[in-house]
Amino acid sequence: AQKITQTQPGMFVQEKEAVTLDCTYDTSDPSYGLFWYKQPSSGEMIFLIYQGSYDQQNATEGRYSLNFQKARKSANLVISASQLGDSAMYFCAMRGPTGANSKLTFGKGITLSVRP
């Protein structure tokens, strides 16, 4: 069974500073994908970044980077140069097992508040 754990209850960061959102996972499948999504108050889920289990390098997308430590089963999201618009709920998710009907399993989410 897959499991995603996000334990930080809420995070605060000063505008323009970097912040790390933690995510650990557990799976017995050797092939899996890790995702981060942002959900602002409007409710839409915005895809941020993807990391495949066999990817050798950490994924980066603009101000977002994923600190992938496979041995520790962690996939932390780093947001650099925080902006006020980054205030939202952030979900870590894992997809597996492999196959056409593989499903996304979400963590419980982390609320990020960016202070001016």
Next chain:
Amino acid sequence: GAVVSQHPSRVICKSGTSVKIECRSLDFQATTMFWYRQFPKQSLMLMATSNEGSKATYEQGVEKDKFLINHASLTLSTLTVTSAHPEDSSFYICSARSGLAGRYNEQFFGPGTRLTVL
């Protein structure tokens, strides 16, 4: 990125009525669509997975006769909440995945539908 639309965005209905929510992939063909439910301040819970032209696969604990899912085409899936009750009030989100090679990892979400049952 690809666009997934949902309609309606918000619906209020009386207890006992049925409500249909549409999910459309606007610029790609979605071989697989997913329906999620989200309560306030909580995570997304997968309700069911549907593939075009076949019956949906429901997660454990989700009543298939209560939540009817139809994936009639590669761009449209519908969720019908039958005989809705106040406990069905929630935020329902659909998601669509492209079946194209090279885009397998991409899964896009609709903007969600907020259902309130009085």
